Amino acid sequence: MLGLIISLIVIGLIAGALARLLVPGKQDIGIPMTILIGIIGSFVGGFLGYLIFHKDKQDGFFQPAGIVGSVIGAIIVLLIYMRVSGRTAVRR
Template identity: 45%
Template structure:
């Protein structure tokens, strides 16, 4: 992802928040986990865009960077909820 470290953090914060808006729910971890999932999701989305779909998703202002960043964040948020949800059900 050609956005640089600061750009990736800002992008991750924003796409993590957007993913949380699209997929609301009660997640433990709050804003820190959402931000981390957003950052990793942005990298995942960029990887998927280039390797699977052949789309250039580099650059902070590239629309594909944002679209695939949100998709990657949604994927990670869903996986996170499945893992955390399964773990909380086992403890009860």
């Protein structure tokens, strides 16, 4: 159980950080919010992957497609968060 929690945090951090790098502009959010966006994005990416490819965790937990799906889900969640919270990305 502890391993699952740690892996969720690490994958959430990686996916959230990559999403913040890929979305243009500056996002004024901290590391905990980046991790949360990555974790939620991982669930969104996994759900979208299941809908599109009909694969689930029984095919393997740590797959490159899962990481890519997590990043895509984190980008979607970050864009929704920026829209809902009223924060705008400032181009520099």
